[in-house]
Amino acid sequence: MNDVPPPQDPWVAFGRVAGGVIFYGGAGFLLDRWWDTSFMVAIGVVVGAALGIYTVAMAQRER
Amino acid sequence: MTTTVLNAASDSEGSFHAPGPGSFELPPVFSIGELGVTKPMLLLMLSVPLIVIFFWAASKKSAVVPGKLQFVGEYVYGFVRNGVARDSIGSHDFLKFVPLLFTLFTFVLVNNYFSLIPFLQFPSFSRFGFVVPIALLVWVVYNGVGIAKHGFGGYLRNVCIPGGITGPILVLIIPLEFLSTILVRPATLALRLFANMFAGHLLLILFATGAAYLILDSGNPWYAPVGVLSFFMGIAVSFLELLVLFLQAYVFTLLTAMYIGGALADEH
Numbered sequence: 001m002n003d004v005p006p007p008q009d010p011w012v013a014f015g016r017v018a019g020g021v022i023f024y025g026g027a028g029f030l031l032d033r034w035w036d037t038s039f040m041v042a043i044g045v046v047v048g049a050a051l052g053i054y055t056v057a058m059a060q061r062e063r
Numbered sequence: 064m065t066t067t068v069l070n071a072a073s074d075s076e077g078s079f080h081a082p083g084p085g086s087f088e089l090p091p092v093f094s095i096g097e098l099g100v101t102k103p104m105l106l107l108m109l110s111v112p113l114i115v116i117f118f119w120a121a122s123k124k125s126a127v128v129p130g131k132l133q134f135v136g137e138y139v140y141g142f143v144r145n146g147v148a149r150d151s152i153g154s155h156d157f158l159k160f161v162p163l164l165f166t167l168f169t170f171v172l173v174n175n176y177f178s179l180i181p182f183l184q185f186p187s188f189s190r191f192g193f194v195v196p197i198a199l200l201v202w203v204v205y206n207g208v209g210i211a212k213h214g215f216g217g218y219l220r221n222v223c224i225p226g227g228i229t230g231p232i233l234v235l236i237i238p239l240e241f242l243s244t245i246l247v248r249p250a251t252l253a254l255r256l257f258a259n260m261f262a263g264h265l266l267l268i269l270f271a272t273g274a275a276y277l278i279l280d281s282g283n284p285w286y287a288p289v290g291v292l293s294f295f296m297g298i299a300v301s302f303l304e305l306l307v308l309f310l311q312a313y314v315f316t317l318l319t320a321m322y323i324g325g326a327l328a329d330e331h
Binding site for chain 1: 226228239242318321322
């Protein structure tokens with residue numbers, strides 16, 4: 001029996017980007033509600049996606 | 064099923080009603096008190112004895128040189144045990160999870176293939192309510208396994224801190240990584256199975272009712288050739304579905320195994 005490390009979940013990249021968008025998009029949405037603005041949600045979504053992609057890239061480099 | 068759909072497609076004098084989400088809300092077959100028992104419920108209950116009887120029959124006469132039935136049973140079991148569980152969880156502790164994965168695989172597979180069996184012709188998991196419980200079960204299992212192995216704090220650390228990142232940016236990454244593992248995983252697991260079953264079946268209904276309408280009910284003979292085309296598209300999509308139905312059962316089981324393997328893994 002070979003003991004190669006188990007393959008990683010191929011959807012982890014999607015999960016990270018989606019997680020970033022949900023969290024930072026949600027934070028931006030709440031800030032919009034608080035400040036009566038309408039652009040924080042857009043910034044949050046972009047920042048979240050960027051952080052998600054960054055995480056994917058760094059985790060990939062580690063492997 | 065087919066007849067009710069066809070009636071619905073041509074009920075009001077020659078106008079075609081495209082199938083939609085409403086096509087999946089079947090009327091109850093019979094009622095027990097307040098509870099209306101629908102076709103997907105019956106299919107779900109039918110699938111369990113089917114699986115039990117098949118594998119009981121396949122393992123009843125265990126011979127060194129297997130018969131056809133035993134061969135098929137052992138092939139399916141071996142596929143889940145070696146191809147899914149051992150490769151994804153690792154040879155150290157995969158054996159504990161084979162019963163769960165095997166049950167999940169056969170349960171989803173049989174219910175998916177109900178989609179193409181004449182007269183049954185309905186994939187149970189095109190109803191979202193049936194997918195959610197098994198996705199929740201998977202969620203409880205992989206988180207429970209992780210907590211049992213690493214302790215609550217240790218598992219939380221494994222979940223929240225991805226490999227390869229150090230420094231202050233970690234503060235920004237932690238909530239993202241947490242959501243990715245705890246929230247996005249079960250949601251995509253459930254949605255993937257549901258949406259594939261739903262869309263595939265919708266496509267089949269569309270081509271079948273479209274062909275029936277164009278050939279029989281449209282009243283315009285020039286539409287008939289397009290109806291024939293629609294009919295053959297329906298056959299072609301059925302063959303595509305043969306593949307998709309298996310793949311979705313396989314992917315569901317494979318991802319479950321990978322989540323368990325990831326929860327058991329020591330460090331990133």
